[in-house]
Amino acid sequence: xxxxxxxxxxxxxxxxxxxxxxxxxxxxxxxxxxxxxxxxxxxxxxxxxxxxxxxxxxxxxxxxxxxxxxxxxxxxxxxxxxxxxxxxxxxxxxxxxxxxxxxxxxxxxxxx
Amino acid sequence: xxxxxxxxxxxxxxxxxxxxxxxxxxxxxxxxxxxxxxxxxxxxxxxxxxxxxxxxxxxxxxxxxxxxxxxxxxxxxxxxxxxxxxxxxxxxxxxxxxxxxxxxxxxxxxxxxxxxxx
Numbered sequence: 001x002x003x004x005x006x007x008x009x010x011x012x013x014x015x016x017x018x019x020x021x022x023x024x025x026x027x028x029x030x031x032x033x034x035x036x037x038x039x040x041x042x043x044x045x046x047x048x049x050x051x052x053x054x055x056x057x058x059x060x061x062x063x064x065x066x067x068x069x070x071x072x073x074x075x076x077x078x079x080x081x082x083x084x085x086x087x088x089x090x091x092x093x094x095x096x097x098x099x100x101x102x103x104x105x106x107x108x109x110x111x112x
Numbered sequence: 113x114x115x116x117x118x119x120x121x122x123x124x125x126x127x128x129x130x131x132x133x134x135x136x137x138x139x140x141x142x143x144x145x146x147x148x149x150x151x152x153x154x155x156x157x158x159x160x161x162x163x164x165x166x167x168x169x170x171x172x173x174x175x176x177x178x179x180x181x182x183x184x185x186x187x188x189x190x191x192x193x194x195x196x197x198x199x200x201x202x203x204x205x206x207x208x209x210x211x212x213x214x215x216x217x218x219x220x221x222x223x224x225x226x227x228x229x230x
Contacts, residue, residue, distance in 0.1 A: 033218070042118075042205060042223035043156070088155060099146065100207075100219055102156045 005103055006089055012109040019076040021106045023089030024069075030094045032065055034074050037086045037105075046074075046087075081112040114140045116208050118222035125196055126230055133191045133225045135206030141186040142208035146219065147179070150203040162189050196229040203227075 006023045013019050023032070031050045035043040049056045049065045049072065056063045062075040076083055086107050090100040115138040125131050135145055144163050148156040160176075162168040162183035170176045180192040189208075193200055203226050207219040 035221075040203070040224075040226070043207075043221040045218060045220070048218060099158060099161055101158070104155045 006087070006106045008106060009104065010107045010109075012111065013079055015079060015081055015110055015112050017079055019079050019083070019108055019110070021074045021076075021087055021089075021108070023072045023074070023103055025072075025089075025091045025103075026070065027091075028094055029067075029091045030098060031092045032063075032072050033090045033092065033100065034061075034063060034072075035088045035090060035102075037088065039085075043088070076108075079108075079110045081110050084108060084110045114138075114208070114210060114218075114220040116142075116206065116220045116222040118204075118206055118225050120225060121223060122226040122228075124228045124230065127197055128195055131193045131196055131227060133193075133204055133206075133227075135189045135191070135208070135222050137187045137208040137210075137220070140208075140210045140220075142189075142210060143186070144209045145183055145189040146207045146209075147181060147189075147191050148205045148207070150205060150224075152203075156205060159191075193227065196227070198229045201227055201229045 033048045034046040037043050047058050047063050049063050060077045065072045086105045088102050088105045090102045092098050117136045119134045147159045149159050150156045158171050159174045160168045160170045160181050162181045164183050164186050168181035183189040203224050205224045207221040209219050
């Protein structure tokens with residue numbers, strides 16, 4: 001079953017603008033990860049944030065995590081046309097046999 | 113960074129045939145490998161988890177006799193779709209998690225295999 005729920009489901013912005021994507025989840029997590037997938041391709045790991053972290057940066061990416069609200073956000077600053085892709089959040093549960101559970105994904109379109 | 117490859121990248125087969133997909137971790141030892149299926153414009157659905165040297169653990173609703181998984185070594189897992197039917201047409205993606213502490217939290221994904229069953 002899917003745990004993560006992203007919103008919006010689709011986002012269209014102009015190049016140079018910031019894109020904010022949100023993810024909510026239901027159960028306790030060890031960490032939360034964001035992935036990008038270009039059409040018909042495999043997944044690219046973007047960033048991982050642990051349950052004891054609140055914010056993390058990587059280049060133009062900024063991820064926040066609020067475990068009290070069971071939510072996370074991914075901010076892409078100064079977007080580029082090449083950022084056009086589907087973005088997924090995935091939660092990694094606690095326990096030795098944890099596995100990633102993916103949300104439905106957000107389709108981001110960046111207009112040049 | 114860690115690299116995972118899949119072979120073949122795409123395959124077209126006739127209904128009733130079996131198709132084998134390979135997943136290899138190229139520069140690290142994968143303690144655990146995962147197999148996902150993704151239908152068009154949908155998310156990844158975990159099919160099964162395989163640990164090297166042991167039987168795979170299948171998710172609810174996934175037929176283990178139809179989707180045979182073998183994790184024979186720390187760098188190779190195979191998924192065989194037996195007696196494939198058109199409804200098995202999908203994008204199959206594997207991922208690998210490393211034994212090493214530094215990589216343990218992250219799954220590295222292969223590029224996917226697109227299967228079309230006619």
